[in-house]
Amino acid sequence: MPNTVHIRTPKRVQTVVGTLIPVTANPDAPVSETRSDKKERTRRAILDAALRLTEDTGLAALSLRQVAKEVGIVPTAFYRHFDSIDQLGLALVEESFVSLRAMIRDVRQGTPTLGQIVDRSVDVLAVHVREDRPHFGFIAREKSGGSAVVRVAVRREFGFFERELATDLARLPMDHWSSDDLQILSNLIVSAMITTSEEILRAEPRELPDIRHRARTQLLMVIVGALNWKSTPSG
Amino acid sequence: MPNTVHIRTPKRVQTVVGTLIPVTANPDAPVSETRSDKKERTRRAILDAALRLTEDTGLAALSLRQVAKEVGIVPTAFYRHFDSIDQLGLALVEESFVSLRAMIRDVRQGTPTLGQIVDRSVDVLAVHVREDRPHFGFIAREKSGGSAVVRVAVRREFGFFERELATDLARLPMDHWSSDDLQILSNLIVSAMITTSEEILRAEPRELPDIRHRARTQLLMVIVGALNWKSTPSG
DNA sequence: AGTTTCAGTGTACGCACGTTCACTGAAAGG
DNA sequence: CCTTTCAGTGAACGTGCGTACACTGAAACT
Incomplete structure (x- = not known):
C-alpha cells in the first residue's frame, strides 16, 4: 500500500491538566510575579x-x-525562548564574556608595579574562574566546539578581548612599542591565560597553588621578555 | 494488547548479494590482497x-x-574494527601524536643559534600543520571535546609532549635552571604553539606570513624573557 | 579437498530526536 | 467585564540512532 495518506485528526477534547503546576525548576516560592x-x-x-x-x-x-x-x-x-540550540548557545557566549570582562575590570584597580600587576592578575583570574566555573568552562569548550556559529562568536569575542588587553598594556612603560607588537604580546598573554584557566577548571583545590605559581612565572617571563626584547636581537 | 511478544523469525533464505562489490572507499585497483x-x-x-x-x-x-x-x-x-566511536577516537589520538612527534624531531636537526631555533621551529610547525591538517585539527578539537576518554587521552599526550620539550630545552644554554622552571617554560611554549596551530588551521594562505611573524616574535619574547628572568626580579 | 575463520550483509528492534499542530488557562489590558 | 495575549501542553509525525541477530562466501588453514 504505497499511497497511504496520513490525515491529522486534531482532538478537540483534551485532558484537563493544563498549566496547573508550573514546575519551572525553581525552589523559591513564586508568591507573586508578573x-x-x-x-x-x-x-x-x-x-x-x-x-x-x-x-x-x-x-x-x-x-x-x-x-x-x-x-x-x-x-x-x-x-x-529560543529558536534553536545554536541561539541558546549564542546567549551563553554573550553572558560568559560579560563575566570575563568583569574580571579584566577587576584587575585594572590601580596596581602600580609590574610585580603587583602580575600577582593581582593571576589571583583575580583564579578567583573568577572558580567562582564562575560554568561560564568559563563553556567558553573553553565551545572555542573549538561543534557548533559553527557559536565557535565563531567565541573567537570574535576573544578577538575583542585581546584588543582590549592590548590597550591596557599600552599604559605600561612600553610607550615606544608599535600597536602591532602590543597586539602580538596581548595574543601571547591571552593564550597563556586560556591554558591556565583550563588547568584551573580541571584541577583539584590542592593543585591550585602550583598552577598559580606557574601562571605567575609565565606572565613574568613574558613581560620581562617583552621589555628586553628589542635590545637583544636573537642569539 | 500489552503482552505483545515479538518472536524473531530469522530468514533462512537470503538475497544473493553478499560481498560481491567491496566498496571499501578506495579508488585503487585491489588487484590481489590478503x-x-x-x-x-x-x-x-x-x-x-x-x-x-x-x-x-x-x-x-x-x-x-x-x-x-x-x-x-x-x-x-x-x-x-572498533568497539565504539570512543575507541576509534583513541586510535586517532594516537596517530595524531605520532605526527606531532615527527614534527619535534624535525626541529631537532642541529640548529645552533637561538634565532635559528626560533625560525626553524615556526617554519616546521607551519609546514606540518598544513600538511597534516586533519590530524592537527582533530587534536585541537578533541582537546576540549565531547568524549571524556578521548579528551583525557589528548591531554595525557600533551603532558608527555611538554616534558619532551622540557628536556630539549635543557640542552640550551640555561643549565642553571631547575627542571621545574624548564617545565613551566615548556608549558608556556606549548600553549603558544597550540594557539598558533589553531590560527594556522583556520587561516587563508595569504594570512600565513603574518601568523608566522607573530609566532616568531612570541617565541623570541618568551626565550629572551626566560634568559633575563632571574636577573630582573619583578619591578 | 574439506573445514574453519571472519569481514561484511540485511532485517528488525526500541528509543530519542526536532518539529508540527491544535489546544489551554491565567495574566494583561481595554 | 470581556477580550486578547502568550507561556506552556500533549499527541503525533518522520528520521536517525546503537545494537541484536542470523547469515554469506571467499580466503586461510589443515
Missing part, C-alpha cells in the same frame, strides 16, 4: 540547565529535549 | 572518514552510521 518575570525565570532556568548539561559533553551533544526535561517544561515550550 | 590487507584498508578508510566527518562538528557529533555510510559498509560491520 508574566514576564516568570518568562525570564524560565529562560534563566534554560540557560542554567544548558550550562549544567554541556559540562561533560559540549553544546553539540545537547538536545532540546534534554534541556526541556531538566527545566521541567515540555519540549515545544523551548521555542517560546 | 584478507588482513583488506581489513587494514577498511580500517584506514574508517579512520579517514572519521577525520573528514568530524572536521566541522567534532567527534561527539559523529555517529557510527555516518562513518559506515561514508566508508561504504553496513553499520554493523563497523564493529569488526
Whole structure:
C-alpha cells in the first residue's frame, strides 16, 4: 500500500491538566510575579540547565529535549525562548564574556608595579574562574566546539578581548612599542591565560597553588621578555 | 494488547548479494590482497572518514552510521574494527601524536643559534600543520571535546609532549635552571604553539606570513624573557 | 579437498530526536 | 467585564540512532 495518506485528526477534547503546576525548576516560592518575570525565570532556568548539561559533553551533544526535561517544561515550550540550540548557545557566549570582562575590570584597580600587576592578575583570574566555573568552562569548550556559529562568536569575542588587553598594556612603560607588537604580546598573554584557566577548571583545590605559581612565572617571563626584547636581537 | 511478544523469525533464505562489490572507499585497483590487507584498508578508510566527518562538528557529533555510510559498509560491520566511536577516537589520538612527534624531531636537526631555533621551529610547525591538517585539527578539537576518554587521552599526550620539550630545552644554554622552571617554560611554549596551530588551521594562505611573524616574535619574547628572568626580579 | 575463520550483509528492534499542530488557562489590558 | 495575549501542553509525525541477530562466501588453514 504505497499511497497511504496520513490525515491529522486534531482532538478537540483534551485532558484537563493544563498549566496547573508550573514546575519551572525553581525552589523559591513564586508568591507573586508578573508574566514576564516568570518568562525570564524560565529562560534563566534554560540557560542554567544548558550550562549544567554541556559540562561533560559540549553544546553539540545537547538536545532540546534534554534541556526541556531538566527545566521541567515540555519540549515545544523551548521555542517560546529560543529558536534553536545554536541561539541558546549564542546567549551563553554573550553572558560568559560579560563575566570575563568583569574580571579584566577587576584587575585594572590601580596596581602600580609590574610585580603587583602580575600577582593581582593571576589571583583575580583564579578567583573568577572558580567562582564562575560554568561560564568559563563553556567558553573553553565551545572555542573549538561543534557548533559553527557559536565557535565563531567565541573567537570574535576573544578577538575583542585581546584588543582590549592590548590597550591596557599600552599604559605600561612600553610607550615606544608599535600597536602591532602590543597586539602580538596581548595574543601571547591571552593564550597563556586560556591554558591556565583550563588547568584551573580541571584541577583539584590542592593543585591550585602550583598552577598559580606557574601562571605567575609565565606572565613574568613574558613581560620581562617583552621589555628586553628589542635590545637583544636573537642569539 | 500489552503482552505483545515479538518472536524473531530469522530468514533462512537470503538475497544473493553478499560481498560481491567491496566498496571499501578506495579508488585503487585491489588487484590481489590478503584478507588482513583488506581489513587494514577498511580500517584506514574508517579512520579517514572519521577525520573528514568530524572536521566541522567534532567527534561527539559523529555517529557510527555516518562513518559506515561514508566508508561504504553496513553499520554493523563497523564493529569488526572498533568497539565504539570512543575507541576509534583513541586510535586517532594516537596517530595524531605520532605526527606531532615527527614534527619535534624535525626541529631537532642541529640548529645552533637561538634565532635559528626560533625560525626553524615556526617554519616546521607551519609546514606540518598544513600538511597534516586533519590530524592537527582533530587534536585541537578533541582537546576540549565531547568524549571524556578521548579528551583525557589528548591531554595525557600533551603532558608527555611538554616534558619532551622540557628536556630539549635543557640542552640550551640555561643549565642553571631547575627542571621545574624548564617545565613551566615548556608549558608556556606549548600553549603558544597550540594557539598558533589553531590560527594556522583556520587561516587563508595569504594570512600565513603574518601568523608566522607573530609566532616568531612570541617565541623570541618568551626565550629572551626566560634568559633575563632571574636577573630582573619583578619591578 | 574439506573445514574453519571472519569481514561484511540485511532485517528488525526500541528509543530519542526536532518539529508540527491544535489546544489551554491565567495574566494583561481595554 | 470581556477580550486578547502568550507561556506552556500533549499527541503525533518522520528520521536517525546503537545494537541484536542470523547469515554469506571467499580466503586461510589443515
